[in-house]
Each structure stands twice: as C-alpha cells, then as structure tokens.
Amino acid sequence: MSYVIGVDLGTSAVKTVLVDRRGKVVAEHSESYPLSQPKPGYSEQRPEDWVEKTLLSLKRLMEETAIEPSEIEGLSFSGQMHGLVLIDGEGTVLRPAILWNDTRTTAQCRRIEETLQDKLLGIARNRALEGFTLPKILWVQEFEQELLDQAALFLLPKDYVRYRLTGKYAMDYSDAAGTLLLDVTGKDWSSEILDAFQLPHSICPPLVESFDLCGTLLPEIAEQSGLLPETKVFAGGADNACGAIGAGILAEGQTMCSVGTSGVVLSYEERKEVDFEGKVHFFNHSEKDAFYIMGVTLAAGYSLEWFKKTFAPSVSFDELLEGISDIPAGSCGLLFTPYIVGERTPYPDANIRGSFIGMDAGHKLPHFARAVLEGITFSLRESIDILRASGKKIDTVISIGGGAKNESWLQMQADILDAEIVKLESEQGPAMGAAMLAAYGCGWFPSLQACASAFLRPAQKYVPNPETAKNYEKLFPLYQSVYGATRQLSGQLSEYRG
Numbered sequence: 477m478s479y480v481i482g483v484d485l486g487t488s489a490v491k492t493v494l495v496d497r498r499g500k501v502v503a504e505h506s507e508s509y510p511l512s513q514p515k516p517g518y519s520e521q522r523p524e525d526w527v528e529k530t531l532l533s534l535k536r537l538m539e540e541t542a543i544e545p546s547e548i549e550g551l552s553f554s555g556q557m558h559g560l561v562l563i564d565g566e567g568t569v570l571r572p573a574i575l576w577n578d579t580r581t582t583a584q585c586r587r588i589e590e591t592l593q594d595k596l597l598g599i600a601r602n603r604a605l606e607g608f609t610l611p612k613i614l615w616v617q618e619f620e621q622e623l624l625d626q627a628a629l630f631l632l633p634k635d636y637v638r639y640r641l642t643g644k645y646a647m648d649y650s651d652a653a654g655t656l657l658l659d660v661t662g663k664d665w666s667s668e669i670l671d672a673f674q675l676p677h678s679i680c681p682p683l684v685e686s687f688d689l690c691g692t693l694l695p696e697i698a699e700q701s702g703l704l705p706e707t708k709v710f711a712g713g714a715d716n717a718c719g720a721i722g723a724g725i726l727a728e729g730q731t732m733c734s735v736g737t738s739g740v741v742l743s744y745e746e747r748k749e750v751d752f753e754g755k756v757h758f759f760n761h762s763e764k765d766a767f768y769i770m771g772v773t774l775a776a777g778y779s780l781e782w783f784k785k786t787f788a789p790s791v792s793f794d795e796l797l798e799g800i801s802d803i804p805a806g807s808c809g810l811l812f813t814p815y816i817v818g819e820r821t822p823y824p825d826a827n828i829r830g831s832f833i834g835m836d837a838g839h840k841l842p843h844f845a846r847a848v849l850e851g852i853t854f855s856l857r858e859s860i861d862i863l864r865a866s867g868k869k870i871d872t873v874i875s876i877g878g879g880a881k882n883e884s885w886l887q888m889q890a891d892i893l894d895a896e897i898v899k900l901e902s903e904q905g906p907a908m909g910a911a912m913l914a915a916y917g918c919g920w921f922p923s924l925q926a927c928a929s930a931f932l933r934p935a936q937k938y939v940p941n942p943e944t945a946k947n948y949e950k951l952f953p954l955y956q957s958v959y960g961a962t963r964q965l966s967g968q969l970s971e972y973r974g
Contacts, residue, residue, distance in 0.1 A: 479543065480918060481534070481551035482904070482911030484715070485526055485634045487511065487575065492533045493904055494541060494548075495911040497920060499931025501904055505537040512572065517579040520572040523561050526633060527640045531700045538702035545704045552686075552914035553712025554719070554906035555634025557654040560612040563636070565628040571620065573633060574612045579826070581611035588614070588656065591672050597751075599669060601653075601660040601758040603824060610656035614673060629681050634712055642691035642709050647681045650717035653759035658683075660760060660767070661748040686713040686762035687917045687924075710917040713762035716740060716770060718909030723874045723900065724928040726763055731863070731870050733856055733889060733897075734905070735879030738820075739776025741859035743868060745769050755822055755862050762913060763924055769866075771821035771859025776852050777878040779814040779830070783848050788841060799842035800849065801884045805891065805947045807843045809834040812851030813958045815966075821859050823959055829966045831958060849885050850948075853892045854955040860893050872896045876903050883938075890938040891945045892952070901935040908932075 477496055484491040489508040493501050507529035512520045538545065558576040563569055574580075588596060588604040588611065596604060604611060609630070616624050631639065632651050639645055652658040652665075657680065659666045665680045684690065688711045698705040712718070716734075720742050723732040731743040745758070745767040752758060757770040775782070780793070788796050816830040832847065864870055873895045879885055880899050890897040904911075912927045921927040 478547050478549050480549055480911050480914035481537070482554065482907040482909070482914065483530060483534075483551060483637075483712075484554040484718070484905070484907035484910060485530065485556060485637060486715070487556050487577070490526065490530045490533050491907050492530075492537045493907040493911055494537055494543070495908070495915070495931075501902060501908070502543075503537055503541045504904070504907070505533050505540065507533040519575040519578040521559075521575060523569050523573050523633070523636050526637050530637055531697065534701040534703065545702060545707075548703055548707055549918045550708035550710060550914040552710035552910045552917065553634040553638055554715050554910040555632060555637075555651060555712065557632065557651060557714045557716070558607050558609050559633045560609050560616070561631040561633065561636045562616065562623060562627040563629050563631060564626050567639065569636075570623045570626055571616075574615070576607045578612070579606045581606045581615050582826075584611040584614040584618070592669065595668065596656070597754050599659050599666050600656045602656065603754040604656060605820075605824060608654060608656045610669070610673075613675065617673070627679060630679055631681060635681065638690060638709060638712065641693055641697050643694055644691045645681045646684045646688070646690050646711055648684055648686040648688070648711040648713050648762065649760035650686055650713040650762045652683060654714060658760075660758065663760070684711045685764055686711050686717065687913050689917060708914075708918060710914050712910055712913060714759070715906045716742060717759065717762040717768065718906040718913070719876065720744070720768055721762055721909035721912050721924060721928070722905050722907070723876050723903075724932045725768070725874065726925045726928055729869055730874070731860075731872070732874040732876060733879060733893070735776045735852070735877040737776070737778045739773035739852060739856050739879075740770055741856050741863070742768050742770045743863050743870065750866055752862065752866065756859060762909070769863060771856075771862060773814060773852065773855040773859070774818055774820050775814050775816045775830070776855070779812075779816055779852055780848055780878070782816055783844065787844065796841075796845050797849075797882050797884065800846040803842050803846045805944045806951050807847040807850060808839065809836070810839050810843050810847040811951075811955060811958065812844075812847040813955065813962075814848070814851045814855050815959075819855075822862060825963070827967045827970050828959065828963055829969070831962055833958060849888060850892070851955070853885075853889055854952060856889075857892050857952060858956070860895075870895055872898060874898050874900065876900065876905055886938045887941070890940045892948045894940050894945050894949075896940075897938040898934045899936045899938075901933040
C-alpha cells in the first residue's frame with residue numbers, strides 16, 4: 477500500500493492527514509501554535525512556529541501509524557491565505573508574519589483604491605480589503621521601510637513552510653490570487669500594480685500550479701519528520717481552494733457551503749470574463765485554468781460560539797441545539813443578524829454590528845439558538861443569490877464544516893438556500909484537498925475529478941421542505957432590510973465600543 481499526506485496550515489494549528497489509495501483517512505494529527513496580538517487590530521505569528529509544529533505533526537503521524545516511510549509517496553499543502561512573510565536573500569524571516577485577520581491596513585486599502593481605481597477589479601478581480609497581502613506590504617513600506625529594503629521575496633504561510641522543507645521557492649496561483657498582486661485571468665504577477673506602488677518585481681516568487689512538484693525533502697527535514705528524503709513535495713493551494721477540492725467542487729455548477737469560524741459559499745467557475753463587480757471574491761482554483769467565486773460571512777460558526785459562550789456556557793453545543801427542531805421556521809418572530817465582527821459579503825463593512833430583533837417574553841433559549849442558525853444561513857443565502865444572479869444554476873450544495881454536524885441545521889440550509897444539501901461520508905476539508913493534490917501529482921489519477929470520484933462519497937441528502945422554504949422566502953427580505961436600518965446606528969455606536 478502507498479499513501480499521501482495532506483498538510484493543512486491553519487490559523488491556530490497545523491493538521492496532517494494520512495490517506496491511502498482508496499481515499500480512506502488512515503490517521504490524522506494536529507499541533508497548535510500561538511497567535512500574537514501586540515496591538516488592537518494586529519494579528520501575527522512566528523513562521524518558525526509553523527515549521528516546528530508541522531514537522532512535529534508529521535513525526536507523530538508516522539509514529540502513531542507505524543507505516544514504513546518508504547510507503548509515503550508525497551505530500552502537499554493547504555494554507556491560510558494572505559499572510560505576509562518577508563524573507564531576505566538568505567531565506568531568513570525579517571519580521572513576524574502579518575495574518576489574514578489583521579486589520580491595521582485600512583489606510584493602505586484606501587491608497588490602493590485611489591491609485592488603481594477601476595484597474596484593481598480589472599486586474600486583481602477583487603476589492604482592496606484589509607485581509608489581503610498587498611495592503612500589508614504597503615504598511616511595511618510606510619512604517620518599516622528598512623525591512624522592505626532588505627526583503628528578497630514575500631511568501632505566503634504555506635509557501636514558507638514548503639521552502640523550509642525543500643529549499644525551493646514557489647507560490648501557486650490559487651494562493652497568489654489573494655495577494656492583490658496577481659493578474660488573475662492572465663496568471664502572472666501584475667507589472668502595472670507593482671509599478672504603481674514602486675515595488676520591485678523581484679519580490680514576487682515563481683508561480684506554479686497547485687499540483688506541480690516543488691522538490692523533495694531536505695535530508696535534515698526528512699530526519700526530523702520521520703519521512704524519507706525522496707518524498708515528493710507538491711505546491712498545494714489556498715485553504716478555500718483545497719476545501720473545494722476536498723468537497724469535490726471541480727466542475728461547473730458545483731457549489732459548497734462551509735461553516736467554520738467564518739462561513740464560505742464557493743462555486744466552481746469556468747468563465748474568466750464574468751464580472752461580479754467585486755461583490756464576491758474571484759480567485760484561481762487549484763484545478764488548472766479554472767476559477768472559483770466565493771462569498772464570505774465573517775462570523776458564521778463564530779456567531780454560534782459567541783452565543784453559547786455568552787448565554788449558555790454550561791451546556792454543550794449538542795445540548796444547545798437539541799430543541800431547535802421543535803421551533804418553527806422564523807423562530808417565532810425572532811431574527812438574528814450575524815454581523816458581530818462586521819461583514820464581508822455582500823457588505824464589506826467593518827462597522828456594522830449584529831442584532832436580535834423581535835424579542836418578546838415568550839422566547840426561550842431554543843428560540844435564540846435557532847434564530848442564530850437562521851441568521852447565519854440567511855447571510856450565506858445572500859452569497860448564493862449573487863451567484864444565481866450571474867446565471868449560475870445552484871440546485872445542489874455540498875455542506876462541510878460545522879454546518880454539516882447537525883441534522884436540523886442541514887435541513888435548514890436546504891430550506892433557506894432552496895437547494896438539495898449533500899453531506900459527505902468523510903469530510904476532512906482542506907486537508908483532504910491537499911492530500912488529493914499530492915495523489916494527483918503522484919500520478920495516482922488522470923485528473924482531480926477522477927481522484928474526487930474515488931475519494932469522496934455522499935452520506936446523506938436533505939431536500940427543501942416546500943412549506944418551510946416558502947416561509948423562509950417571505951422572511952428573507954426582512955432579514956436583508958436589517959442591514960440598511962442598522963448601518964448608521966452601528967457607525968454611531970462605534971465610538972462607545974472601547
């Protein structure tokens with residue numbers, strides 16, 4: 477038997493999964509690392525922590541399975557997007573990585589918009605948001621110019637880890653698309669954007685496909701990880717692109733809904749010319765010459781986590797959601813908007829805040845819990861509607877992450893999204909997508925689609941209940957009206973937040 481390994485470099489931990497030729501996850505292991513927030517709005521990590529914990533996770537994965545290292549053909553990566561790693565000519569990290577959830581760069585985003593204007597969407601296909609990489613580079617340019625002068629390259633998180641494993645520099649298109657420096661449809665670094673901000677073209681690493689071979693393990697790395705030096709290392713992709721692969725989103729019309737801390741609606745896209753006017757993200761897929769479009773709810777699972785921690789800290793999530801199936805659609809007149817940390821799609825608004833509307837003395841904990849789930853799912857519906865308005869037919873959605881762990885929530889998704897919801901038999905998300913890139917790169921399958929057919933199997937399907945879907949269709953415009961009604965108030969209250 478031979479195996480591949482998927483490495484998912486997340487924000488709080490790295491996860492490794494060992495997968496056999498049938499797509500079975502034989503073992504998995506994760507190691508956490510700290511997050512530094514030295515100032516309000518700052519979010520940083522030490523790239524060395526990623527390397528150390530990745531090697532430790534690989535070593536423990538191998539120890540736990542007792543599989544011979546010679547049976548591991550290759551590994552690949554999924555990585556948190558947008559994070560800025562600056563290295564000098566010797567490959568030494570110049571400062572802590574600035575992460576995707578760092579919000580210090582609002583002024584730099586406005587500078588990008590003012591400088592590029594309509595050219596930004598024409599080239600990078602995405603709006604300037606604080607999470608992206610270019611605003612972080614411009615922040616360093618403004619406040620730490622001496623470090624930018626020393627920088628030979630910028631890398632994204634997984635690309636730095638892969639460099640440390642192989643000694644070779646590269647960045648795949650799916651991750652590069654989240655930098656605001658890539659000509660997304662032209663698949664090359666944008667000279668126009670680099671020149672507009674006086675950035676040297678040499679700071680950008682070589683571009684590769686997600687399934688391209690990027691070398692083998694350095695001898696000392698092989699020893700530390702428990703693998704062999706000849707283990708093949710493939711480029712890998714952005715976490716959302718790998719999540720899409722791991723859910724089988726590899727052909728036109730396929731769409732997934734993923735609920736983690738944030739929520740993502742992602743759909744495969746072949747049309748490079750389609751214009752969403754920046755309402756959703758438009759990125760390169762890890763599938764060659766394909767794209768994906770993506771809407772984001774900033775606080776999806778986080779809204780439920782916040783609610784439980786604040787109002788029901790002594791019960792488990794299962795207990796919290798136990799009674800929601802007894803509550804009718806609409807939570808007996810209680811409405812929740814999940815804008816507790818701002819919003820991304822369809823409102824790129826850092827100031828908007830969440831709300832419960834319609835509370836009365838008859839509402840109990842299950843009503844509030846159901847309203848939270850409905851509010852999260854309504855937010856995801858807004859992204860679905862943007863995709864449908866572009867001409868996409870969305871009648872089936874693969875549900876992964878936290879939203880796929882509760883049957884009542886899965887049925888709610890079917891009713892609110894008005895689509896058949898499919899839950900997978902084994903759902904490993906981005907880690908599985910990374911493993912599939914390695915399997916394809918190793919030649920196990922002629923295509924990623926063939927790999928998905930072998931590795932992924934549906935477990936259960938949920939179809940819309942016509943009556944419930946009709947009730948939600950009436951309620952959805954009320955949900956949408958809340959944003960406009962509360963936007964000004966949320967801005968006025970911002971000075972009191974502390």
